[in-house]
Amino acid sequence: MTATRIIIGAEKLPVGSIGASAPGWxxxxxxxxxxAALFGYxxxxxxxxxxxxxxxxxxxxxxxxxxxxPNTVIxxxxxxxxxxxxxxxxxNKPRMQLIGLSAGTLLGLIFVGVQLIEWKSKPxxxxxxxxxxxxxxxxxFHMAHVIAGLLMLTALIAWSYLNYFDETRxxxxxxxxxxxxxxxxxxxxxFFTLYLTPYMSA
Amino acid sequence: MSDADxxxxxxxxxxxxxxxRRLENTWEGEPGIRGWLSTVDHKTLGIRYIVTAFVFxxxxxxxxxxxxLQLAQPNQSLLSPEQYNELxxxxxxxMILWYALPILTGFSVYLQPLILGTRDMAMPRLNAFTxxxxxxxxxxxxxxxLVGAAPNAGWFNYVPLSSQASDPGFNIDFYAFANILxxxxxxxxxxxxxxxxxxxRAPGMSINRMPIMSWGTLTVSVGSVLSVPxxxxxxxxxxxxxxxxxxxxxxxxGGHPLLWQHLFWMWGHPWVYIIVLPALxxxxxxxxxxxxxxxxGFSLVALATVLTMMLGYGVWLHxxxxxxxxxxSLGFFxxxxxxxxxxxxxxxxxxxxxxxxxxxxxTTSFLYFAGFIVVFVIGGLSGFMTGSVPADWQLHDTYFVxxxxxxxxxxxxxxxxxxxxYFWFPKxxxxxxxxxxxxxxxxxxxxxxxxxxxxxxxxxxxxxxxxIYTYPPDMGWxxxxxxxxxxxxxxxxxxxxxxxxxxxxxxxxxxxxxNPWDGDGLDWSVPSxxxxxxxxxxxxIASRTPLWERPLSHSYELSSLTYGYALDQGKEALSTTxxxxxxxxxxxxxxxxLAPFLLSVVLTILFAALMIQSWWLVILGGVVGLAITxxxxxxxxxxxxxxxxxx
Numbered sequence: 001m002t003a004t005r006i007i008i009g010a011e012k013l014p015v016g017s018i019g020a021s022a023p024g025w026x027x028x029x030x031x032x033x034x035x036a037a038l039f040g041y042x043x044x045x046x047x048x049x050x051x052x053x054x055x056x057x058x059x060x061x062x063x064x065x066x067x068x069x070p071n072t073v074i075x076x077x078x079x080x081x082x083x084x085x086x087x088x089x090x091x092n093k094p095r096m097q098l099i100g101l102s103a104g105t106l107l108g109l110i111f112v113g114v115q116l117i118e119w120k121s122k123p124x125x126x127x128x129x130x131x132x133x134x135x136x137x138x139x140x141f142h143m144a145h146v147i148a149g150l151l152m153l154t155a156l157i158a159w160s161y162l163n164y165f166d167e168t169r170x171x172x173x174x175x176x177x178x179x180x181x182x183x184x185x186x187x188x189x190x191f192f193t194l195y196l197t198p199y200m201s202a
Numbered sequence: 203m204s205d206a207d208x209x210x211x212x213x214x215x216x217x218x219x220x221x222x223r224r225l226e227n228t229w230e231g232e233p234g235i236r237g238w239l240s241t242v243d244h245k246t247l248g249i250r251y252i253v254t255a256f257v258f259x260x261x262x263x264x265x266x267x268x269x270x271l272q273l274a275q276p277n278q279s280l281l282s283p284e285q286y287n288e289l290x291x292x293x294x295x296x297m298i299l300w301y302a303l304p305i306l307t308g309f310s311v312y313l314q315p316l317i318l319g320t321r322d323m324a325m326p327r328l329n330a331f332t333x334x335x336x337x338x339x340x341x342x343x344x345x346x347x348l349v350g351a352a353p354n355a356g357w358f359n360y361v362p363l364s365s366q367a368s369d370p371g372f373n374i375d376f377y378a379f380a381n382i383l384x385x386x387x388x389x390x391x392x393x394x395x396x397x398x399x400x401x402x403r404a405p406g407m408s409i410n411r412m413p414i415m416s417w418g419t420l421t422v423s424v425g426s427v428l429s430v431p432x433x434x435x436x437x438x439x440x441x442x443x444x445x446x447x448x449x450x451x452x453x454x455x456g457g458h459p460l461l462w463q464h465l466f467w468m469w470g471h472p473w474v475y476i477i478v479l480p481a482l483x484x485x486x487x488x489x490x491x492x493x494x495x496x497x498x499g500f501s502l503v504a505l506a507t508v509l510t511m512m513l514g515y516g517v518w519l520h521x522x523x524x525x526x527x528x529x530x531s532l533g534f535f536x537x538x539x540x541x542x543x544x545x546x547x548x549x550x551x552x553x554x555x556x557x558x559x560x561x562x563x564x565t566t567s568f569l570y571f572a573g574f575i576v577v578f579v580i581g582g583l584s585g586f587m588t589g590s591v592p593a594d595w596q597l598h599d600t601y602f603v604x605x606x607x608x609x610x611x612x613x614x615x616x617x618x619x620x621x622x623x624y625f626w627f628p629k630x631x632x633x634x635x636x637x638x639x640x641x642x643x644x645x646x647x648x649x650x651x652x653x654x655x656x657x658x659x660x661x662x663x664x665x666x667x668x669x670i671y672t673y674p675p676d677m678g679w680x681x682x683x684x685x686x687x688x689x690x691x692x693x694x695x696x697x698x699x700x701x702x703x704x705x706x707x708x709x710x711x712x713x714x715x716x717n718p719w720d721g722d723g724l725d726w727s728v729p730s731x732x733x734x735x736x737x738x739x740x741x742x743i744a745s746r747t748p749l750w751e752r753p754l755s756h757s758y759e760l761s762s763l764t765y766g767y768a769l770d771q772g773k774e775a776l777s778t779t780x781x782x783x784x785x786x787x788x789x790x791x792x793x794x795x796l797a798p799f800l801l802s803v804v805l806t807i808l809f810a811a812l813m814i815q816s817w818w819l820v821i822l823g824g825v826v827g828l829a830i831t832x833x834x835x836x837x838x839x840x841x842x843x844x845x846x847x848x849x
Binding site for chain 2: 003004005007009010012013015016017023027031035037040041042044045048049052126127129132133155164166169172
């Protein structure tokens with residue numbers, strides 16, 4: 001049998017940043033994996049110190065949910081808004097695209113505001129004991145990610161105003177949106193660990 | 203806008219001089235100092251990584267030699283205890299963090315696009331950024347020397363020794379911030395490798411045809427992405443404990459010092475595999491060429507690589523056997539530590555089978571790879587021994603452990619790296635290294651490492667603790683220590699010969715041509731050194747050994763190396779599907795850019811400002827850094843990131 005050269009022909013291929021073919025798409029997915037690992041190690045630190053026998057340094061009451069639970073809903077709604085914005089760009093509805101992204105950003109800002117009130121209401125501080133250190137460091141890390149996400153959304157809103165995207169070319173919005181969904185999803189893990197598990201053991 | 207701006211059928215063409223001239227014009231970097239700072243060419247960056255990592259190897263080596271002079275005889279006073287503490291700390295830190303992975307990253311940055319058949323990394327500007335951050339993080343670390351506050355609590359930096367109460371100066375803060383900076387570089391370069399290997403392979407290079415070296419790089423990149431956050435977090439929490447009164451590691455208020463050890467070794471042990479697996483995969487890539495046959499047991503070696511990394515996540519506790527952990531943990535982690543010998547053994551027997559059934563060519567590279575196998579076994583065995591809990595309790599914190607770590611890191615990292623240097627230097631420079639000098643260098647380093655580190659096992663068995671700055675004369679350690687010091691200097695001379703070899707051969711070496719070793723991979727199908735665009739046409743791949751298809755005739759389809767995708771409408775590359783490597787998209791590659799360099803400078807200043815708590819500088823750095831980032835990520839028409847007609 002004589003050998004022949006392999007030919008791998010291709011029909012029309014997307015040129016440049018289109019959907020999941022953009023390098024940034026895989027970049028952000030991989031980035032999310034490493035950020036998720038970071039939160040994994042943060043929550044490990046919490047569980048590790050919580051499991052130690054010296055519970056006197058630990059608060060006796062589980063944390064109040066009166067601010068944190070509604071705030072969780074607000075953050076989830078912001079994800080829905082960003083999802084609507086991203087879907088709108090795919091359907092070529094620029095008005096809806098702006099409304100969705102802006103509403104997501106606004107809800108994110110409200111989350112930050114409520115979280116600041118929550119921080120103020122706590123009787124302990126960063127330095128008052130291991131629980132305070134863990135609580136403020138973990139929620140602080142999350143807050144930093146929310147702020148990074150808000151900066152991304154702001155840039156996307158600006159670029160949307162400049163009409164940079166259309167129904168085919170919008171990888172930047174998809175990349176920003178998936179990051180925002182991650183920031184919200186990881187909050188669920190933080191919320192579950194810091195706020196809900198104490199009720200289970202109590 | 204029309205459909206044609208968004209979708210295009212790539213043209214298949216022959217490799218012609220006219221095409222090469224066109225590509226040369228498109229891909230050539232800017233000249234001058236601006237071009238030097240703004241280049242995104244993976245070949246330039248790869249060589250920079252390699253050179254910088256070798257500089258760190260030299261620094262760490264000089265530190266080691268000074269320590270060996272101090273320890274050559276009992277009761278010496280060349281170094282004060284404080285100086286000795288700083289030297290052994292920064293020696294370990296330099297070698298493990300700033301040499302061992304960056305050197306492998308350098309080879310991967312240079313070689314991955316070439317062996318995968320593409321024109322650059324998936325994210326070229328990010329590639330430049332990770333290099334600069336690596337360089338500046340190292341400069342940051344060594345600044346601590348200049349201001350007389352080098353890290354002094356060992357490379358694993360245990361609390362409470364590294365706590366603010368015991369160590370109030372900036373020493374530990376320098377280590378903390380340099381480590382976090384380096385972690386950013388490592389994580390981002392790993393992300394770049396993952397995306398490159400999974401989406402930029404030449405068409406036809408399905409996952410089962412991917413070179414073994416890509417398996418190594420891919421595996422440890424995933425490993426880094428998952429494990430580096432642990433150590434970055436540990437150092438951040440330590441900094442909070444030291445400067446802001448948090449209570450993570452302080453037992454008196456309910457924190458726990460072992461939390462540091464857990465976080466550190468959750469990174470630290472995977473890291474051991476991260477800094478050896480790519481080196482092992484370079485052996486698996488190059489050794490078969492020198493044995494004139496494909497790698498024996500390719501699939502098993504690939505699987506063993508992945509399995510070693512996975513098991514590497516389940517052994518961190520074996521660094522903590524002496525901390526009073528429950529027996530069930532000791533048993534589990536001891537078992538995994540011993541089981542991990544199995545995948546290592548698979549790779550070992552694959553190399554032996556490759557040599558046994560091949561026709562070895564005894565070049566300097568081959569000697570280094572063969573020498574590596576010997577050292578691999580010794581280092582592996584002593585690791586196997588310390589994996590057993592009772593043996594570990596006896597040997598913990600003695601020179602036996604020092605012997606083990608050096609056999610592993612020099613043997614499993616430095617020897618493959620030197621072999622790879624002799625093997626790929628002709629590709630990078632266009633000239634061969636001198637074989638005679640190379641063989642002298644090999645025998646001296648081989649003799650040196652065994653003379654320096656084998657007797658250390660005996661020192662450990664005789665009870666010499668690690669990290670003591672001197673010892674009394676009547677302990678039975680004198681002669682062995684003198685032998686160790688002699689070996690260390692022999693090793694240094696051997697390495698110096700290779701440096702001389704590199705300098706001489708750059709100017710006078712024999713011209714190599716594209717394929718001096720008659721290799722099988724795509725890297726050997728391009729000129730030495732390769733042109734800026736690597737491949738005039740993107741090749742189409744039919745087997746694992748595209749350059750050996752006729753002699754092996756194991757495939758009735760042949761790879762197409764001179765007829766393929768031209769992709770010459772601007773800086774373009776081809777992205778392919780992850781498993782089958784079918785064409786997926788035409789990627790627009792970025793031009794040279796100053797943003798990566800500027801952002802890395804600002805980031806380094808930001809970290810320095812955080813360390814000295816100069817908050818106005820932190821804010822300034824944050825704002826400037828943000829502005830550069832926005833500029834970098836600004837959607838560009840030329841990169842086909844915005845709607846509308848392409849220029």
